[in-house]
Amino acid sequence: MIQLILSDLDETLLNDDGSINPKNIDAIARFTENGGYFVPNTGRSYKSVFGTLETLGLNKKTQYVVSYNGGAIVALEPDGSEKVIAQHAMPIALARKIFRLGQIQADIDTHIYTLDKLFIYNISPSDKQYMSDRQVPYTAVEGDDLSFLANESPIMKVIFEHPDPAVRERIAASVTSEVGDEVLLTFSSNRYVEFNPKGVDKGVTGLELARILNIKREDTAALGDNLNDAAQIKAAGVGVAVANAKAEIKAIADVVLTTTNNEAAVADFIDHISGTVHD
Structure with a gap:
């Protein structure tokens, strides 16, 4: 039962x-x-x-x-x-690497989840609507300087949003080419490519x-x-x-x-x- x-x-x-x-x-x-x-x-x-x-x-x-x-x-x-x-947190150094490797072109939307907050860099209009429809709170990140994360709660995962599956595959390849042994790669909602620490x-x-x-x-x-x-x-x-x-x-x-x-x-x-x- x-x-x-x-x-x-x-x-x-x-x-x-x-x-x-x-x-x-x-x-x-x-x-x-x-x-x-x-x-x-x-x-x-x-x-x-x-x-x-x-x-x-x-x-x-x-x-x-x-x-x-x-x-x-x-x-x-x-x-x-x-x-x-x-x-099961992600080391901040690994999160920084994932973030950097995922910026393969100018329109990449990036989410960084800490234990208690969601930060979004370069949020796309469609992602903004998706967040609104589901009442998901987040903080917009204006630049690519992630030094503020040192003062935040532990990082849980980093994900990227893009409507083109070919672009998502390229993001996945870029990240895993350098840190593939340290991350678990998944895809979701026909819009996200996600990275957790290996084993999580x-x-x-x-x-x-x-x-x-x-x-x-x-x-x-x-x-x-x-x-x-x-x-x-x-x-x-x-x-x-x-x-x-x-x-x-x-x-x-x-x-x-x-x-x-x-x-x-x-x-x-x-x-x-x-x-x-x-x-």
Whole structure:
């Protein structure tokens, strides 16, 4: 029986416009009321999901979030307090190298995630809209001098945004050509190329949370759609691909849903599959 559901947010739980299908809200409420844990496992900062948790009614007791593609586990309390349960930070020297290597042309949009903030350099109009639709707070960085990071919280990851997949591939090649042994490369949302420290991913940290909660691997499920979800789908007891998932994700999933993120795929899994996967 599934006790822990680790779910990606964008293009998995959330509709394309960033809203949440009411069927998902109802199904998640039933799952958690019956003692299950529904935990966002996202590339984003935990601070960016406060609104999502409120909409889901998950802000009334201790709630866990896995953030930054496995960079941290944070416990959020109803009184607004936060406790970092685990963190897997990136050395600042490595972050600087990744940033430098990714600037292959003038229109590269770059995100630097610290434990508690998101800094964006050269944000594109489309990315600005994407952040706005999802109510993601960030601080714009005006120049490429990253010395300010020495006074910030630990760095979790560095990612780049560009609409052209060929450009994203070139960024990936540029970065990995020099620091490939030190980073984990993933792609997401058909717009981002992401870098975490080697050994840090959604799967490793998702199972770390399961151990903290005394939940067996076989009683965990992970839902996703994109390449940065591959690790959690492989690691979980039941890996689940939504219908709009990339072919590579469907190929490794134990369950491939017939419903998309816009058709309440999470509710589909909870209502029709999660209680029977071990039968």
